Amino acid sequence: MIGQVDDKSFVKSFEKIFSDKVILLEQAAGLVSKWQEEVYNAAWYPFKFVGTGDGMKAFYEIVDDEDEKLKNLSEEFGEDVKNSVKIALKELNEFNPSGRYAVPTLWNFAHGREATLKEGIKWMINE
Numbered sequence: 001m002i003g004q005v006d007d008k009s010f011v012k013s014f015e016k017i018f019s020d021k022v023i024l025l026e027q028a029a030g031l032v033s034k035w036q037e038e039v040y041n042a043a044w045y046p047f048k049f050v051g052t053g054d055g056m057k058a059f060y061e062i063v064d065d066e067d068e069k070l071k072n073l074s075e076e077f078g079e080d081v082k083n084s085v086k087i088a089l090k091e092l093n094e095f096n097p098s099g100r101y102a103v104p105t106l107w108n109f110a111h112g113r114e115a116t117l118k119e120g121i122k123w124m125i126n127e
Contacts, residue, residue, distance in 0.1 A: 002105045003092035007032045009080035039088045063089050
């Protein structure tokens with residue numbers, strides 16, 4: 001799902017804190033859920049506009065690393081966790097900026113990007 005926070009970095013971060021696997025997974029799941037709600041919250045807009053440099057005629061949006069919530073997340077749980085949230089925000093802003101909710105898409109996991117129609121058809125034929 002485009003715009004969903006990846007839980008792997010959260011689990012990895014909590015492995016340093018908790019030795020009990022059950023507690024680790026519960027705590028990580030709770031934090032992932034909290035941050036997924038933050039990502040879906042349209043009132044939180046941690047983006048900034050950056051110009052291309054050519055007389056600042058063209059602008060594009062990037063996730064603002066100086067956002068207070070993201071800075072606190074990074075300080076408490078590390079860069080990998082912050083990057084998981086940033087990726088979800090970036091995907092939502094790119095694929096569904098008006099709705100701020102996750103959308104299904106065909107994904108090429110080998111290349112870490114959205115799959116092309118040709119790749120999807122090839123996969124279906126092989127299955």
